Amino acid sequence: MAINRSAPESFNYNNTDKKDKNFMYKNLKRSNCYNCDFSTSNFDYASFRGAHFKRCSFMKCTFKGAEFIGTNLKGSKFKNAIFENTIFEGVNLNGADFKDAEFKNTVFVATDIDKIRNLDVEDTNIRIFDEMPQLEISDELRDATINVMDNIYIKKSRIFDTKDGDINTLTLMILLENFDEEYLIKGLNMIKSEIDRDFHTLSYIIRLMQNIK
Incomplete structure (x- = not known):
């Protein structure tokens, strides 16, 4: 095994058995694995950016709150896996198999689903967007979103902006599904000064x- 020093929680495995492991909250950014068995492992709140x-x-892995951003999952198998509040954005799922997987509030964005195996696109717990969702937001929310990225840890997370430098409307859409706009603006203003460490999802x-009180 090799460790990616630029992302200490990342790793490189080939033909390795890693069943029943706990990867909860891990930042797996730029990990590189081929033909490995992660069966029944916990990937809740992990980042696969x-x-x-x-x-x-x-x-049978769990992916609650996990995020696959620009991830290559070609040919991987997710049989009986559980996805809840999971994000797939710009992911290569060519030949990936989701046989008997369970979904709850899972989003696919800018991801080619035509070559995915055993994915029920009619499942009401799955939402599919060809591109970043269109979202009308107020000037106040826009300003709060731009200002929150003055925090170096928030900016580094890439949660609120896209690679093109635009506001990440998927992030705002999900936040507005969890909080009303007034609360969200208040929250963004507060976390701008509170977050003082790296985070990834x-x-x-x-x-x-x-x-927040």
Whole structure:
């Protein structure tokens, strides 16, 4: 195994058995794995941003609050896996198999689903967007979103902006599904000064805002 020093929680595995492991909250950014068995492992709240997990088995794994951003999951198997509040954005799912997987409030954005195996696109717990969702937001919310990125840790997380520098409307859409706009603006203003460490997923922001008084 090799460790990615630029992202200490990331790793490189080939043909490795990693069943029944706990990867909860892990930042797996730029990990590179091929033909590995992660069956029955816990990936809740993990970030797979820019990672490659090709031809891997994720049978019966859990992915609550996990985020796959720009991830390559070509040929991987998710049989009986559980996805809840999970985000797939710009993901390569060519040949990926979701046989008997369970979904709850899972979003696919800018991800080609035509070559996915055993994904029920009619499942009401799945939402599919060809591109970033269109969202009308107030000037106040726009300003709060731009201002919150003055915090270096928030900016580094890439949660609130896209690679093109635009506001991430998917993030705002999900936040507005969890909080009303007034509360969200208040929350953004508060976390701007409170966050003082690295984080990697939108689920972290949601949990933080839920505790705002």
